[in-house]
Amino acid sequence: MKVLLTGASGFLGRHVAARLLADGFEVTGFDQNPGGAELETVIGDLTDATSMDNAVAGRDVVCHIGAIGDVYLAASDPALAASVNVLGTTNVAQAARKAGARVVYASTWEVYGAPQYEPMDEDHPCTPDHPYNITKLAGERMLLAADHLQGVPSLALRLGTAYGSGLRPNSVFRIFFDKARKREPITIQGDGSQSRQFTHADDIARAFSLACRSDLRGLVLNTVAEEPISVKQLAESVIARFPTDLVFGPARPGDVAPALVSSRRIEQLLGWRAEVSFEDGIDSLIESLPDPA
Amino acid sequence: MKVLLTGASGFLGRHVAARLLADGFEVTGFDQNPGGAELETVIGDLTDATSMDNAVAGRDVVCHIGAIGDVYLAASDPALAASVNVLGTTNVAQAARKAGARVVYASTWEVYGAPQYEPMDEDHPCTPDHPYNITKLAGERMLLAADHLQGVPSLALRLGTAYGSGLRPNSVFRIFFDKARKREPITIQGDGSQSRQFTHADDIARAFSLACRSDLRGLVLNTVAEEPISVKQLAESVIARFPTDLVFGPARPGDVAPALVSSRRIEQLLGWRAEVSFEDGIDSLIESLPDPA
Numbered sequence: 001m002k003v004l005l006t007g008a009s010g011f012l013g014r015h016v017a018a019r020l021l022a023d024g025f026e027v028t029g030f031d032q033n034p035g036g037a038e039l040e041t042v043i044g045d046l047t048d049a050t051s052m053d054n055a056v057a058g059r060d061v062v063c064h065i066g067a068i069g070d071v072y073l074a075a076s077d078p079a080l081a082a083s084v085n086v087l088g089t090t091n092v093a094q095a096a097r098k099a100g101a102r103v104v105y106a107s108t109w110e111v112y113g114a115p116q117y118e119p120m121d122e123d124h125p126c127t128p129d130h131p132y133n134i135t136k137l138a139g140e141r142m143l144l145a146a147d148h149l150q151g152v153p154s155l156a157l158r159l160g161t162a163y164g165s166g167l168r169p170n171s172v173f174r175i176f177f178d179k180a181r182k183r184e185p186i187t188i189q190g191d192g193s194q195s196r197q198f199t200h201a202d203d204i205a206r207a208f209s210l211a212c213r214s215d216l217r218g219l220v221l222n223t224v225a226e227e228p229i230s231v232k233q234l235a236e237s238v239i240a241r242f243p244t245d246l247v248f249g250p251a252r253p254g255d256v257a258p259a260l261v262s263s264r265r266i267e268q269l270l271g272w273r274a275e276v277s278f279e280d281g282i283d284s285l286i287e288s289l290p291d292p293a
Numbered sequence: 294m295k296v297l298l299t300g301a302s303g304f305l306g307r308h309v310a311a312r313l314l315a316d317g318f319e320v321t322g323f324d325q326n327p328g329g330a331e332l333e334t335v336i337g338d339l340t341d342a343t344s345m346d347n348a349v350a351g352r353d354v355v356c357h358i359g360a361i362g363d364v365y366l367a368a369s370d371p372a373l374a375a376s377v378n379v380l381g382t383t384n385v386a387q388a389a390r391k392a393g394a395r396v397v398y399a400s401t402w403e404v405y406g407a408p409q410y411e412p413m414d415e416d417h418p419c420t421p422d423h424p425y426n427i428t429k430l431a432g433e434r435m436l437l438a439a440d441h442l443q444g445v446p447s448l449a450l451r452l453g454t455a456y457g458s459g460l461r462p463n464s465v466f467r468i469f470f471d472k473a474r475k476r477e478p479i480t481i482q483g484d485g486s487q488s489r490q491f492t493h494a495d496d497i498a499r500a501f502s503l504a505c506r507s508d509l510r511g512l513v514l515n516t517v518a519e520e521p522i523s524v525k526q527l528a529e530s531v532i533a534r535f536p537t538d539l540v541f542g543p544a545r546p547g548d549v550a551p552a553l554v555s556s557r558r559i560e561q562l563l564g565w566r567a568e569v570s571f572e573d574g575i576d577s578l579i580e581s582l583p584d585p586a
Contacts, residue, residue: 049372075442078435079342082383086431087375090424094372125418131383131438138379138431142371145424149368 002026003212004059004101006046006092007066009035011166012106012201016063019205025212030055031066046088049095056095061212064092064143065106067136070168074132081135089139093146093154102153103143104211109158109197109224111137115259122158122220122265144218153217157207160199160224160261160274163281165288176235177289180242190251192232195258199225200276200284210270221266225274228260237282295319296505297352297394299339299385300359302328304459305399305494309356312498318505323348324359339381342388349388354505357385357436358399360429363461367425374428382432386439386447395446396436397504402451402490402517404430408552415451415513415558437511446510450500453492453517453554453567456574458581469528470582473535483544485525488551492518493569493577503563514559518567521553530575 003020007013008029017039020027029041030052044051046066056062067085068074074081089105096103112120113127128134140156147154167174176186207223235246266272276284296313300306301322310332313320322334323345337344339359349355360378361367367374382398389396405413406420421427433449440447460467469479500516528539559565569577 078439079380079383079387082380082431082435083376086379086428087372090372090375125420127418128434129438129441131435131442134431134434134438135379138375138427141421141427142375142424145422145427146371148422149424 001061001212002028002059003061003063004028004030004056005063005065006030008039008041009033010065010069011164011168012069012162012204013065014166015164015201015205016065016208019202019209020063020212023209025209028055028059046091047083049091052091052095053098056092056099056101059099059101062092062096062101062103063208063212064089064103067106068132070170071130071132072170074135075130078131081131085135086138086142090142093143093152097146097150097152102217103155104208105140105143105154105156107140107156107158107220108133108136109160109222109261111140111158112259112261114257119260119262121262122222140220144220147218153215155211155214155216156220157211157223157266158220159204161196162201162204163198163285164201165285167285172231172234173285176238177242177286180238180244181289183244185245185247186235186238187247187249188231188235189249190231191248192235193230195228195230197224197227197261198229198278198281199223199274200281203274203276207266207270207272210272214270216269221269222261222263223266223272224261224263226263227278228258229278237279241286294354294505295321295352296354296356297321297323297349298356298358299323301332301334302326303358303362304457304461305362305455305497306358307459308457308494308498309358309501312495312502313356313505316502318502321348321352339384340376342384345384345388346391349385349392349394352392352394355385355389355394355396356501356505357382357396360399361425363463364423364425365463367428368423371424374424378428379431379435383435386436386445390439390443390445395510396448397501398433398436398447398449400433400449400451400513401426401429402453402515402554404433404451405552405554407550412553412555414555415515433513437513440511446508448504448507448509449513450504450516450559451513452497454489455494455497456491456578457494458578460578465524465527466578469531470535470579473531473537474582476537478538478540479528479531480540480542481524481528482542483524484541485528486523488521488523490517490520490554491522491527491571491574492516492567493574496567496569500559500563500565503565507563509562514562515554515556516559516565517554517556519556520571521551522571530572534575534579
């Protein structure tokens with residue numbers, strides 16, 4: 001089965017590429033940046049429909065992970081988020097229509113916005129209010145519209161906040177580790193009670209592999225680890241390994257409030273549940289960290 | 294008060310321009326196409342951030358009506374709808390931020406999707422599933438995010454299906470009239486029971502004028518005439534004026550199912566309610582029709 005993987009050179013894309021290759025898929029990457037030597041990667045731009053069409057031609061499945069995934073970048077450049085996340089995803093859907101390909105889309109639990117009940121299942125209303133989650137939801141909906149209006153088989157995975165080796169330097173994990181390893185104090189923005197169901201990139205990669213082989217379509221599926229971890233717990237996990245001080249600062253604007261998400265549906269339909277424990281995930285992350293500056 | 298009016302040369306834009314000029318606003322248009330001689334119009338593209346910034350500089354308010362408003366065009370070219378309706382609206386919001394301007398946005402009742410209760414007020418969940426209403430809602434949300442994250446005062450009017458002089462030739466009104474005046478049969482797509490709260494463009498124009506003068510922000514307001522009119526009633530109104538035969542054909546895919554919308558909130562907050570009766574609106578439309586081919 002031939003897979004095009006957008007965002008192949010990014011943090012999550014590299015985990016998904018490794019898993020798909022290990023599971024026997026023929027994988028080609030698509031990214032603005034070259035990836036590792038192990039993956040043939042087409043250099044291209046999601047907002048360029050022609051290069052999308054050319055890259056998708058001849059593939060069976062597109063795993064569409066490429067996005068402006070950094071919420072702070074989306075906030076500072078919302079036009080970029082609109083272009084890449086909405087127009088880019090629309091281009092992927094239309095290229096898949098022309099190629100007769102199926103699409104598996106990396107959506108996010110953040111599309112739900114403020115919780116009206118918890119845990120939030122896939123029927124929970126979506127009221128996103130930030131350029132990142134607004135554009136990710138619009139991309140998801142454009143893809144599902146291509147499914148029901150144009151017959152493009154599409155499945156959206158609403159992913160938990162991902163972590164693992166190769167995380168962006170501005171992620172809370174990297175910030176905490178980079179400080180602690182230099183014995184500088186860790187600053188929690190807010191009171192530290194805000195929690196996330198941090199989901200390991202290897203678990204997410206396995207979900208993409210299952211989704212590629214399934215024929216589920218026209219659906220969204222929460223793909224989130226069960227256990228909520230507070231930012232304070234995360235900081236304490238880091239300090240247990242690299243002892244340093246913990247201080248508290250003001251909350252960052254645009255941070256999404258925590259809310260519990262249920263992944264029962266993907267367990268029922270695809271047999272997926274997260275398997276990497278948080279402490280094991282933290283340990284594997286440490287092994288992958290670059291040497292401290 | 295200086296107003297930039299996007300989409301000034303289109304059907305709805307021309308009605309809003311006339312009203313704003315009559316109400317004493319200093320109005321400049323912004324459109325891909327030149328408008329009438331009565332309005333100075335900047336020729337530009339909503340997806341070009343620089344031309345947007347230049348056009349908004351020095352204005353107090355942007356009335357943002359420019360969009361891919363034709364649902365059939367949005368369905369056949371979803372990438373165009375994503376570009377113009379999402380990226381374009383994001384560009385408007387960012388240009389307004391730089392200029393310190395306020396934005397009044399032409400949203401649509403179609404953002405609600407399938408009704409969960411009726412009449413639908415502004416708190417009704419939004420589940421759009423078509424490239425037109427998906428992209429209009431995403432634009433609305435990007436604008437409201439610019440309001441609460443970046444301080445751009447923004448108000449969205451969720452408009453009823455607009456009609457009036459200068460309607461597009463592919464609107465159901467124009468199709469019916471053009472057939473009937475040639476004594477050709479009128480074809481209803483579907484059983485004719487589907488209704489719309491058709492809202493006259495002059496009523497909508499008055500809502501924009503009220504919105505420009507108000508300081509309401511961070512809100513969406515349904516702006517829809519009260520009375521639902523079925524397509525069959527519309528056809529009968531046309532036939533009463535130009536007698537011809539009525540036939541029934543298959544429904545068009547992508548047509549939005551009818552649902553009752555409440556405009557109580559805009560009546561309470563802005564004192565607006567629709568005033569043009571459907572029969573008066575039909576008569577004024579007839580006067581404006583071009584000679585039949």
